[in-house]
Amino acid sequence: MATILQYLVYGLQLGSVYALLALGYTMVYGIVGMINTAHGDFLMIGALGTYFIAKLFDSMSIDGTYPMLAVGCIILIATVMTGGIAVGVEAIAYRPLRNKPRMIALITAVGVSMFLTNFPRALPFIGPNPRPFPTLFTPKTFNVLGASITSTQIIMIVLAAVTMLALDRLVAKTKIGAQMRAVSMDKDAASLMGINIDKVISITFFIGGALAAVSGICYASVYPQVEVYMGSWLGNMSFVSAVLGGIGDIRGAMLGGFILGIAQIFATAINSTFGYAVGFIILIVILLVKPAGIMGKVTIEKV
Amino acid sequence: MKTTNAKTMHPLLRKFGPLLGCIVFYVVIMLLRKADIINGYYMQVMLFAGVNVLMTASLNLVNGFTGQFCIGHAGFMSLGAYGAAVITTMVFKSNSIPEAAQIPVFLLGLLCGGIVAAIVGALIGIPSLKLKGDYLAIVTLAFGEIVRALLRLIQPIGGARGMIGIPNYANFFWIMLFVVLTLWLLRNLIYSSYGRAFIAIRDNEIAADAMGINTTKYKIMSFCIAAFIAGVAGGLYAHVLSFIQPDSFGFVKSADYLVYLYAGGSGSLTGSVVGAVLLTILPEVLRFLATWRLVLYAIILIAVMLYRSEGLIGGKEVPFLRIKRSSLYEQPLFGRKKNGLSEE
Amino acid sequence: MRILEVKNLSIQFGGLRAVDDFNLSLGKDELVAIIGPNGAGKTTIFNMLTGIYRPTSGSIELEGESLVGLKPYQFAQRGISRTFQNIRLFSNASVIDNVKMAATMHSKDNLVSSLLRTRTMVKHERELDEKVMSLLEPLNLADKADLLAKNLPYGDQRRLELARALMTDPKILLLDEPVAGMITTEIEEMAELVVRIRKDFELSIILIEHHMNFVMPIADRVKVIDFGKTISEGTPDVVQKDPKVIEAYLGGGYQNANA
Ligand SMILES: Nc1ncnc2c1ncn2[C@@H]1O[C@H](COP(=O)(O)OP(=O)(O)OP(=O)(O)O)[C@@H](O)[C@H]1O
Ligand SMILES: [Mg+2]
Numbered sequence: 001m002a003t004i005l006q007y008l009v010y011g012l013q014l015g016s017v018y019a020l021l022a023l024g025y026t027m028v029y030g031i032v033g034m035i036n037t038a039h040g041d042f043l044m045i046g047a048l049g050t051y052f053i054a055k056l057f058d059s060m061s062i063d064g065t066y067p068m069l070a071v072g073c074i075i076l077i078a079t080v081m082t083g084g085i086a087v088g089v090e091a092i093a094y095r096p097l098r099n100k101p102r103m104i105a106l107i108t109a110v111g112v113s114m115f116l117t118n119f120p121r122a123l124p125f126i127g128p129n130p131r132p133f134p135t136l137f138t139p140k141t142f143n144v145l146g147a148s149i150t151s152t153q154i155i156m157i158v159l160a161a162v163t164m165l166a167l168d169r170l171v172a173k174t175k176i177g178a179q180m181r182a183v184s185m186d187k188d189a190a191s192l193m194g195i196n197i198d199k200v201i202s203i204t205f206f207i208g209g210a211l212a213a214v215s216g217i218c219y220a221s222v223y224p225q226v227e228v229y230m231g232s233w234l235g236n237m238s239f240v241s242a243v244l245g246g247i248g249d250i251r252g253a254m255l256g257g258f259i260l261g262i263a264q265i266f267a268t269a270i271n272s273t274f275g276y277a278v279g280f281i282i283l284i285v286i287l288l289v290k291p292a293g294i295m296g297k298v299t300i301e302k303v
Numbered sequence: 304m305k306t307t308n309a310k311t312m313h314p315l316l317r318k319f320g321p322l323l324g325c326i327v328f329y330v331v332i333m334l335l336r337k338a339d340i341i342n343g344y345y346m347q348v349m350l351f352a353g354v355n356v357l358m359t360a361s362l363n364l365v366n367g368f369t370g371q372f373c374i375g376h377a378g379f380m381s382l383g384a385y386g387a388a389v390i391t392t393m394v395f396k397s398n399s400i401p402e403a404a405q406i407p408v409f410l411l412g413l414l415c416g417g418i419v420a421a422i423v424g425a426l427i428g429i430p431s432l433k434l435k436g437d438y439l440a441i442v443t444l445a446f447g448e449i450v451r452a453l454l455r456l457i458q459p460i461g462g463a464r465g466m467i468g469i470p471n472y473a474n475f476f477w478i479m480l481f482v483v484l485t486l487w488l489l490r491n492l493i494y495s496s497y498g499r500a501f502i503a504i505r506d507n508e509i510a511a512d513a514m515g516i517n518t519t520k521y522k523i524m525s526f527c528i529a530a531f532i533a534g535v536a537g538g539l540y541a542h543v544l545s546f547i548q549p550d551s552f553g554f555v556k557s558a559d560y561l562v563y564l565y566a567g568g569s570g571s572l573t574g575s576v577v578g579a580v581l582l583t584i585l586p587e588v589l590r591f592l593a594t595w596r597l598v599l600y601a602i603i604l605i606a607v608m609l610y611r612s613e614g615l616i617g618g619k620e621v622p623f624l625r626i627k628r629s630s631l632y633e634q635p636l637f638g639r640k641k642n643g644l645s646e647e
Numbered sequence: 648m649r650i651l652e653v654k655n656l657s658i659q660f661g662g663l664r665a666v667d668d669f670n671l672s673l674g675k676d677e678l679v680a681i682i683g684p685n686g687a688g689k690t691t692i693f694n695m696l697t698g699i700y701r702p703t704s705g706s707i708e709l710e711g712e713s714l715v716g717l718k719p720y721q722f723a724q725r726g727i728s729r730t731f732q733n734i735r736l737f738s739n740a741s742v743i744d745n746v747k748m749a750a751t752m753h754s755k756d757n758l759v760s761s762l763l764r765t766r767t768m769v770k771h772e773r774e775l776d777e778k779v780m781s782l783l784e785p786l787n788l789a790d791k792a793d794l795l796a797k798n799l800p801y802g803d804q805r806r807l808e809l810a811r812a813l814m815t816d817p818k819i820l821l822l823d824e825p826v827a828g829m830i831t832t833e834i835e836e837m838a839e840l841v842v843r844i845r846k847d848f849e850l851s852i853i854l855i856e857h858h859m860n861f862v863m864p865i866a867d868r869v870k871v872i873d874f875g876k877t878i879s880e881g882t883p884d885v886v887q888k889d890p891k892v893i894e895a896y897l898g899g900g901y902q903n904a905n906a
Contacts, residue, residue, distance in 0.1 A: 035437065035440075037558075093605055093609065096609055097608065097609065097612060100612045102436075102437075103366065103372065103561075103565060103569070104565060104608055104612045106374075106561070107561055107562055107565040107566070107604075107608055108604075108605055108608040108609070110558045110561065110562055110604075111562070111601045111602075111604035111605040111608065112601070112605060114597060114600065114601035114604070115598060115601035115602065115605065118594075118597040118598045118601060119598050119601075121594060121597075122594040122595045122597075122598050232555075236444075236448075236554065239441075240441075240445070243438070243441050247437070271456070273452050273455045273456050273463070274452065274456070276448075276452055277448065277449050277451075277452030277453070280444075280445035280446075280448045280449045280452075281445075281449060283441070283442075283445045284431075284442055284445050284446070284449070287431070287434060287438060287441070287442055288430055288431070291433070291434050291435075291438060292438070300660075300700065301509070303509055303690070303694050303699050303700075303731070488762045488763075491761060491762050491763065491764040492761055492762055494764075495756060495761035495762075495764070495768065495772075496747075496750070496751050496754035496756055496761065497758065497761050498761075499740070499744055499747055499748045499751060500748065500751045502737065502739070502740055502744070502748070503737050503740070503748040503751070505739075506736075506737035506738055506739050506740060507735045507736065507737055507738070509699065509719075509735060510731065510735035510736070510737065511737070511748070512699070512718070512719040512720050512723075513697055513699065513719050513720075513722075513723055513728070513729055513731075514720075514723055514728070514748060514749040514751070514811060514812075514814075514815055515720050515723035515724045515728075515749065515751065515752040515815050516720055516748070516751045516752070517718075517720045517752075518720065519718075524758075570739070618739075628743065628776065628792075628793065631769060631772055631773045631776055632773065
């Protein structure tokens with residue numbers, strides 16, 4: 001029982017990383033209609049960026065821990081920076097291809113991903129080697145029914161849930177949310193209604209990039225190691241989460257992330273390779289039953 | 304009715320020109336190899352380029368001509384690679400095969416690899432081809448990753464460590480033979496009722512369906528043929544490198560083929576050849592850049608997609624990979640009375 | 648004998664009953680027109696008659712065989728072919744290939760002979776080519792056979808859709824607004840063409856059109872649909888005088904009704 005509970009905690013912890021990353025995937029897909037394979041690399045940039053920004057704040061640290069204010073600054077700078085990079089990537093590489101077949105944008109995204117991984121890798125002061133991630137939060141451990149849960153884990157899980165809710169409200173209730181929905185339905189019509197599509201898409205990418213950075217920080221806080229390749233498999237898994245939940249649907253991305261995180265932890269307990277594959281197996285099974293994901297709706301194409 | 308006009312190629316040249324060209328090309332390469340102008344390393348790159356042409360052209364059949372999105376093509380390749388390697392290395396214990404039996408065993412291995420890939424292609428194609436566009440893409444991605452995970456788990460074929468000691472039967476002759484043969488067969492297929500059905504599905508699936516084309520059947524067919532070719536290509540790959548490993552066939556490899564396909568230009572066999580060959584060679588040429596190599600490669604790729612998003616070849620075909628309507632009305636080459644076509 | 652019997656055909660999209668209780672008994676060689684204001688459900692009827700939408704209830708029988716539940720290609724293979732209101736050509740294929748694509752189901756070549764491009768296969772291709780050219784000739788498309796469909800002018804695209812539909816060898820041809828967006832002379836040509844096709848191919852035709860001066864002279868019978876329901880039917884003369892029809896059109900703000 002205690003072990004199961006413990007696994008559940010780990011599952012939720014991993015799930016919240018997936019969910020935060022999947023939110024970005026899903027928003028970009030919902031609004032621009034492209035699979036941004038480079039999204040996972042935003043996570044890496046966020047985590048790696050945090051590492052270097054924390055280095056700058058080193059003088060403020062006492063015994064390897066930072067004061068709360070410094071931590072806040074570090075995280076803020078890292079997320080804003082990642083969001084900014086995401087916006088830049090969109091403006092340079094994706095925007096000119098917006099009206100081209102979607103496969104073209106996908107290939108470009110593969111190129112962008114390759115660039116984002118290999119550029120830092122080639123830089124002499126970064127390179128391919130993994131680095132230990134600084135301790136931003138000193139975790140307190142609680143004991144619940146025999147399972148131990150740390151304050152970091154609680155923060156992560158709550159953070160993911162709160163972000164999801166906030167994002168859901170943002171899209172449903174605010175003006176920019178309404179514009180996002182309009183762009184996702186029909187770009188031309190939205191443009192005729194006076195919506196600045198470029199701006200809406202930039203904002204979407206900013207939010208997606210910032211969330212990826214947050215999820216990168218979360219991930220690195222519990223698995224304290226950062227390297228340039230970390231984005232690719234995390235990206236794949238959260239992409240699977242987004243599809244599982246019904247890509248384009250914010251709550252679906254969240255649900256998919258947690259399902260996948262929990263399933264993966266339990267499966268890994270059996271065999272680590274199986275743990276990796278289980279997500280894909282669940283994905284295929286779910287798509288065969290619900291072809292548009294758990295929350296997705298199948299629409300009949302108008303002829 | 305229209306007959307051959309003066310400008311089209313002489314039928315003799317059209318028929319046998321490519322074959323002659325291939326033979327000349329082969330002889331020249333072999334001579335250069337003898338003279339050691341092409342060293343072993345260049346040769347190996349050429350062999351991989353050939354394998355990549357097979358992979359890209361087969362992917363083109365699904366993505367470029369049938370308009371489906373397969374993004375897990377390396378999965379089929381791995382099935383073929385393991386299938387063929389198991390036959391030559393484990394069933395027939397490669398080092399104890401007598402000289403004379405080596406080639407038949409090798410070909411048998413390739414065939415089995417292709418068949419395994421095609422069967423698995425059908426198994427995943429039948430349920431998932433009813434999914435539309437992006438969802439199909441995602442299932443093929445998932446399929447590729449599951450195959451990789453399964454291969455890692457099967458210990459008798461080396462698990463995650465992979466298989467070693469696969470005989471390197473796939474020399475330049477075989478690779479070239481398979482490339483030429485495949486391109487010829489694919490060209491024929493594309494200019495037949497099958498190819499037209501594929502293209503109809505690509506251009507407008509609803510209209511294709513309404514015109515009596517069994518879209519599911521043709522999609523599965525295109526998928527299986529592509530899987531078969533990818534399987535054979537995988538078998539060749541295994542017998543070039545002598546060593547295979549599940550992790551060499553992950554999403555990164557699939558993404559490579561997508562890149563070759565779209566950078567060369569989808570919907571054109573010429574594009575597949577050009578894309579695969581150029582982009583196989585490019586990283587080798589850039590090797591002097593050391594760690595900056597892939598950075599530059601990525602920039603070139605992005606630039607190609609931005610400034611030439613229809614691909615380098617952009618849907619065009621060289622004459623030998625295309626069949627013109629006028630060639631239907633050519634006189635048969637040897638003897639035979641005029642066949643059907645009466646003047647006016 | 649009636650070639651097509653449609654009974655109580657209805658379809659529901661969420662809360663919207665787009666077609667409600669549609670009945671049609673189509674005779675051999677008959678030309679029936681379906682008219683009605685925008686959004687009345689006309690195209691939806693065609694979509695059900697070609698298997699693209701599955702009706703919520705009702706039956707479709709072609710020469711006694713029930714077709715409900717079959718796939719669109721099976722409808723086509725049994726002899727119902729159509730054109731589309733919003734043109735759906737195979738835009739990156741040539742004109743002649745567009746038409747040849749519609750002959751896929753009649754192809755005699757198997758996979759092996761196609762892969763090897765055998766002599767017989769080439770012969771079949773040539774025969775098909777000639778058949779297609781003889782179909783393109785009267786439609787004024789013969790000299791454009793090698794152009795890409797997407798590069799054709801609008802009127803040609805509509806005629807190409809017609810050629811393609813004919814190539815499937817249909818028993819019943821469904822034409823969805825074949826003269827939409829055409830100018831007067833083109834409309835007259837199309838009317839002649841439809842009459843001629845009907846005679847030469849011995850087809851039954853169902854026609855959707857808003858242009859009354861196109862429909863009325865050539866239709867044997869007219870059915871009027873409004874909000875999914877059939878509100879009137881009969882010979883063109885009868886329907887044109889029906890107050891309910893005038894009401895539906897004027898109520899819907901449609902000016903062209905008595906043009
Ligand atoms: N796949 C679908 N999902 C939801 N509603 C649909 C679908 N297809 C059609 N409808 C609705 O059914 C109604 C009838 O549409 P239909 O296209 O049949 O009209 P129509 O009579 O052909 O009009 P028009 O003259 O404009 O072509 C419309 O309200 C349309 O929005
Ligand atoms: Mg309509």
